Amino acid sequence: MILEVNELTKHFGGLKAVNGVDLRVEQGSIHSIIGPNGAGKTTLFNLITGSIPPMSGTVLFDGRDITGWPPERLARGGVARTFQRTSIFMDLPVLENVALAIRSREGCSASLWQSHQHEDEAADEARGILASVGLRGREDAKAGMLAHGYQRALDIAIGLALKPRLILMDEPLAGMSRGDRETIAALITMLRETMGLTIIVVEHDVGMVMRLSDRITVMQHGTVIADAPPDEIRGNEAVRQAYLHGSFAQ
Ligand SMILES: Nc1ncnc2c1ncn2[C@@H]1O[C@H](COP(=O)(O)OP(=O)(O)O)[C@@H](O)[C@H]1O
Numbered sequence: 037m038i039l040e041v042n043e044l045t046k047h048f049g050g051l052k053a054v055n056g057v058d059l060r061v062e063q064g065s066i067h068s069i070i071g072p073n074g075a076g077k078t079t080l081f082n083l084i085t086g087s088i089p090p091m092s093g094t095v096l097f098d099g100r101d102i103t104g105w106p107p108e109r110l111a112r113g114g115v116a117r118t119f120q121r122t123s124i125f126m127d128l129p130v131l132e133n134v135a136l137a138i139r140s141r142e143g144c145s146a147s148l149w150q151s152h153q154h155e156d157e158a159a160d161e162a163r164g165i166l167a168s169v170g171l172r173g174r175e176d177a178k179a180g181m182l183a184h185g186y187q188r189a190l191d192i193a194i195g196l197a198l199k200p201r202l203i204l205m206d207e208p209l210a211g212m213s214r215g216d217r218e219t220i221a222a223l224i225t226m227l228r229e230t231m232g233l234t235i236i237v238v239e240h241d242v243g244m245v246m247r248l249s250d251r252i253t254v255m256q257h258g259t260v261i262a263d264a265p266p267d268e269i270r271g272n273e274a275v276r277q278a279y280l281h282g283s284f285a286q
């Protein structure tokens with residue numbers, strides 16, 4: 037298992053947002069987390085990626101205890117994430133968005149990065165990453181001018197710039213057209229196939245989740261109510277009930 041989450045807990049006052057969650061994610065898998073709005077999915081992501089510290093519980097990455105590591109340290113250790121809201125600098129060119137992420141990974145001082153050699157290396161690497169997400173030929177476009185689907189691909193490219201082994205994506209298909217959703221889903225599958233990345237996805241598009249995932253964890257009221265391959269999730273009675281009674285936004 038590349039990721040092992042044990043009894044992870046975070047309450048907000050009396051609200052048990054994440055309450056004793058266990059999660060096992062296999063190396064090289066696409067593992068989705070679904071559940072009604074307010075189930076605790078984003079909070080679980082925030083706990084795993086160090087945006088907020090857990091009250092209790094542990095997170096192991098590759099057998100190493102990373103509980104409470106801040107996001108920058110995690111990123112250097114191989115764990116990246118994309119956000120529900122985008123992390124793109126809309127006024128900058130596409131290439132520069134990825135080059136910036138590469139520079140932040142290297143943690144180099146500004147003066148070092150002003151040297152032309154490093155600039156070139158970052159730009160070359162950024163071009164390679166952009167090609168891998170289908171953005172070849174769009175390097176010089178202003179990010180804000182990209183179509184929605186391409187912006188999401190750029191978001192993923194920014195995550196990949198950290199050279200992660202595990203990437204967590206919060207609603208990568210949200211707010212996209214059917215065609216764009218297919219494109220991003222194909223991209224997610226391709227990243228797993230070609231880079232051997234492990235990908236954890238929070239997603240509302242259950243149809244897509246069923247097709248995309250090797251395994252699905254279902255959350256409700258801060259706890260895990262099911263954890264199984266897609267076929268078993270489909271027939272799971274507790275999951276069906278959660279869907280019926282929860283407010284499942286599409
Ligand atoms: N920073 C916070 N302060 C207080 N309550 C929060 C905070 N973040 C999330 N919550 C609450 O925790 C619950 C789980 O939220 P969230 O993890 O965003 O759910 P999901 O991503 O599954 O929709 C919700 O009831 C939400 O209102």
Ligand SMILES: [Mg+2]
Nearest residue numbers: 077078079120
């Ligand atoms: Mg959420």
